[in-house]
Amino acid sequence: MSATMIKEFRLPDLGEGLTESEILSWKVAVGDTVSLNQVIAEVETAKAVVELPSPFAGVIKELHEQPGSVVEVGKPIVSFEVADDAGASPAQAPGAFSPGMGEAPAEAPSAAETPKREPNLVGYGAVVEGSGRPTRRPRNFAPVEASGNLAPVVEPARPADVQVGHVQPAERPRSTPPVRKLAKGLGVDLAQVHGTGPGGLITREDVQDFAGHGGEPAAPPAGPVPVAGGTRPGERETRTPIKGVRKFTAAAMVQSAFTAPHATEFLTVDVTPSLELLAKLKNSREFSGTRLTPLTLAAKAVLVAVRRNPALNSRWDQDNQEIVTFNYVNLGIAAATPRGLMVPNIKDADAMALPQLAQALTALAETARAGKTQPADLSGGTISITNIGVFGIDAGTPILNPGEAAILGLGAVRTMPWEYKGEVALRQVLTLSLSFDHRLVDGEQGSRFLADVGAILAEPGMVLTMV
Incomplete structure (x- = not known):
């Protein structure tokens, strides 16, 4: 033995x-x-x-x-x-x-015995006091996908009973750490408690009600369970801990807003030709089975315009007092999820033909919905797109993803009266919103970039004059 x-x-x-x-x-x-x-x-x-x-x-x-x-x-x-x-x-x-x-064995080594971070499963462990700054291992960034359609990327609730490996623990009731602590103090088994919070979440009141009934399971409420962000009758406010993605996003957005001097420009364009092109491509053999949407063409337009206006694909390196201009494009696509805003990016998107780009956009959306977006997929972006049109919004002032020089907002596509060949006609129109870091991008550069994107979407054939 x-x-x-x-x-x-x-x-x-x-x-x-x-x-x-x-x-x-x-x-x-x-x-x-x-x-x-x-x-x-x-x-x-x-x-x-x-x-x-x-x-x-x-x-x-x-x-x-x-x-x-x-x-x-x-x-x-x-x-x-x-x-x-x-x-x-x-x-x-x-x-x-x-x-x-x-x-490490059960007895952790002392700081003197561990002079530096050691590699572990992913990245590096904690810095031991007195050690120098560790050197990062190079990472392989696998291409990820993006939402091909103009619908919001929504991450579903993570099932508690998905089996991984050969063992499946019992499903754990949904609650927060303070509620679990309260339940433990009152001797309440959360498995017996009916949650009346958003999505069946067990609240403090549920635990107290259960304890007040002598440990008998409380009957489910007769009315509908309140939706996320709502309140139960008698409650005047709901408090949610700030943590995870929302905490990180909030800090990053504050830093971006108060570090990079934002400037925003708007351009409204007739995208009827782009929509007609999409209809033709969907019936072609090359794009059979591929999801094509206005976002697909907008992404390609951004990639073409960046090549002509490289200042939009750069970063301000404050520590080294340098402007870093990227010779590749990791295209970020903003995704709204219940956990907060995420901006996964497609690595080396500029090297992709339209079919590959469309597939990558679709893959990005599916990964986000499945809750499988990895930290590496969220880092290294060089320029981003946010689709506010899915919410019926025409235009806005997007905040830059930290470390990037520009972000393009896509508004809603609307049927509007528009000047066409000297007459007024109903056309498909959308508004583009470009925010950029004015330290890196002059007004002229930002305007030329936005004009290039608009020209491509207004007449896709213009790409032939730009590449």
């Missing part, structure tokens, strides 16, 4: 220098046997929901954190019982991840 030992897995930095993550759910329980790289938990960073693979093959000995806990990078989250002869680092196995901080 071989000897065993206890190994701890510490929460890794999930690749973007993030300092903490929230444990959303465990996919395993104490006593479960797990294999190397089996998904053991789902965590939410300030940018995305990420699945954590197991760095060891062994038995789950202890779960140090409960769902809903916000854990700092480098803190132990789970302990494994592994065989001594199986204790080699998974990094030595072909195709396996390097566990790094997860490889």
Whole structure:
């Protein structure tokens, strides 16, 4: 019988220098046997929901954190019982991840013994006091997709009972950490409580009502459950913790708004020819089965216009006092989700032909809806598009995605009276809104870029004169 030992897995930095993550759910329980790289938990960073693979093959000995806990990078989250002869680092196995901080035994090494960050599953672990600034590993950015249609990208609620691996823990009632703490103090089993909050969320009042009825399950309300953001009768306000994506987005938008001097220009164009072109392309063999929308053509127009106006595809490097002009385009597509605003980007979009670009846009939307957008997909963007027209809005003043020089807003396509060949006719019209960083982009450059995008959408054949 071989000897065993206890190994701890510490929460890794999930690749973007993030300092903490929230444990959303465990996919395993104490006593479960797990294999190397089996998904053991789902965590939410300030940018995305990420699945954590197991760095060891062994038995789950202890779960140090409960769902809903916000854990700092480098803190132990789970302990494994592994065989001594199986204790080699998974990094030595072909195709396996390097566990790094997860490889540490139950007794963590002192700062003197650990002079720097060590590689782990994703990115690097916490900086040990007194160590120098770590060097990042190069990352592979796989192309992602974007919403081909003009509908908002909506991420569905994550099912609590999706089975990952060979073990499925019981479904956990939806509630917040303060409510779970209250329930524990009152001796209330949340599994017996009927949630009356948004989407069945268990509220403080639900727990108190349950406890007040002597532990008997309260009857479901006769009326409809209030929608997200609503209130129950008698409630005058709803408080929601600021965390995760919304917390990160809020900080990023404030920094962008008060760091980059925004300027916004508007252009209204007749896009009837673009819509006619889309109708023809949908019937062609090359685009068979491909989702084509006005966003597809707008994205291509932006890529062509950027080539003629490179200042729009640049970044202000404050630390080095340099202007960085990118010779590639990672095209961001703003996506509104229940977790907050996300701007995943299509890597090297400028190298894609229209069919590939359309497929990438569709893939981006499906990834966002499935809640599978990864931190790497949200970083490295160089210029973005936001589709406010899906909400019936004609124009706005988009805020720049931090680190980018420009963002183009697409308004709603409307049938309007318009001058056409010397007469007034009903045409398909939309308004473009371009916000740009005036440190990087002069008014002339921004105007030329916007005029190029408008010219392409008004007459797609103009592309032949621009490439």
